[in-house]
Amino acid sequence: MKIGSVLRDGKVVLAIAVSEDEVIIPEARDDLPATMLDVIEQWPKAISALEASIGNAPRHKINDLHWVPPVPQPGKVVCIALNNSANKDRIMSGPSHPATFIKPSSSLVGHGQPLRLKSAYGRVHPEPELAVVIGRRASDVQREDALQHVFGYTIINDLTAPQMRGEDTFHYRAIHPAKGNSSEIEYVDSWVSYPGRYKGADTFGPIGPWIVTRDEIADPHNLAVRCVHQGRLVTEDNTANLTNKVADVIAFISSYQVLEPGDIVAMGTALKKAGSGGQAVQNVNLTALGGPIEVSISSIGTLSNPVEYR
């Protein structure tokens, strides 16, 4: 099932895709889930109940609706950095496990909603990504069991502002306990960068349009990813190229950080495919060029957003 959240008469309600460009909105009834978190908590029973409710419900065109993030306020959005095998030859040093940062849920916007940029942000580029939606609490889970904790998949465009990234990077002398005397200190030359701004500004997390439940995605690592800017193909990739796979990522995160129902895990960015004729996503400066910017993932759909200036 493809299931999203839309704003209708001031209230967030569910929307179920019934064709390429049409959805139905289930009635408000006691025996049906009202919010995406209800669906996730009552899954898989909720899915059958929603399916049975489709019947002859009126159809709405996708682009006539006001989409909000499929999980409107997830507890957290965990993003995986530098997770494409095409990165390998440009990493001089780094971890072999997934490295993560948190994108605030206040930065999320739905399909069709404007990305609101400021010239002070400098260059802002898209990062087309597969996003995993957690269905069951995951703490210290094994790789073999990890996919059982997945409710479904959606699309996220992990907007990034490299000028702000550069500004928010420190070269400094970190304080460590002194070698040989742990009650004294010594200084260690270090670099540290902080993603709160360059990854977490308002509207830097367009997500959706909907979640495709796990049963419809036989293999999350066989999905074509395309990024299109103003009608021109920018990047074509496949989730097969992700270095750390969904099961590895969930198991690893859960070894230090609980994943809760509705949490989102963004898997890392599709890159320029050799010979595709596309550019790198880094060439698309949304601040200068405007939108729309689209991300499509096969079996899921297309997330498209215009650009506005604030």
Next chain:
Amino acid sequence: MKIGSVLRDGKVVLAIAVSEDEVIIPEARDDLPATMLDVIEQWPKAISALEASIGNAPRHKINDLHWVPPVPQPGKVVCIALNNSANKDRIMSGPSHPATFIKPSSSLVGHGQPLRLKSAYGRVHPEPELAVVIGRRASDVQREDALQHVFGYTIINDLTAPQMRGEDTFHYRAIHPAKGNSSEIEYVDSWVSYPGRYKGADTFGPIGPWIVTRDEIADPHNLAVRCVHQGRLVTEDNTANLTNKVADVIAFISSYQVLEPGDIVAMGTALKKAGSGGQAVQNVNLTALGGPIEVSISSIGTLSNPVEYR
């Protein structure tokens, strides 16, 4: 008013401090706020209603209660990095504005709750910090108006794992648009680090015990900060030494990221005060030494947590 959240009979309820070590728990009544978000939304009216309710309500000893984070699940926790004037001589390059990262709300625990560490985390040290609780939505606010958006203040211990920080740092060639031809790319030698794990592991955010409403803190930059480990003073500092002040920080964050009621802003860490005889917080390895670890801030109170291993 000092107001926190406690778990009682399986439900999170409010607790109001009435002496150094005693609180009352307001009755469940329609005319009283039930949760901290209710209090914040109905502030300042809610405060007068709660005050009127204290009367002869039964007293509870603070340490007999199960404390949860004062705002149990804030929308986001924005943390300011390297914000102490004592840092100045160890920063070779970095921004003059506040640099931020997001700590997930799933990492928060209340006063008295155990910090659950793993040996795989390596060294974990405390970072005693003043935390600001947002009371009113702040988007593009001016410095002069910023404090009007503050509901109150609490204490956060921003646990940090430097070994994980080192592991999650990349030295890599970032892709930028080529100088002179923005449709081609060039590589730029860069460092980037990701705080999802070293700042965001479960229990890395002890916070509380309660919020002191803004009216009781005449100047948030005249508060003594103390960090005590196993009864021994580690660090003594004052919020006067914070480089970016509360009003600057709120105004700056709000220029790119909305702050919403219940959001937390952690102001940055107290450091060793010259001549205090204390150590640096970096000398306190909680993974090896265990707890309890205490942070006290004058006019607010004391946040104390034991350490367990998982």
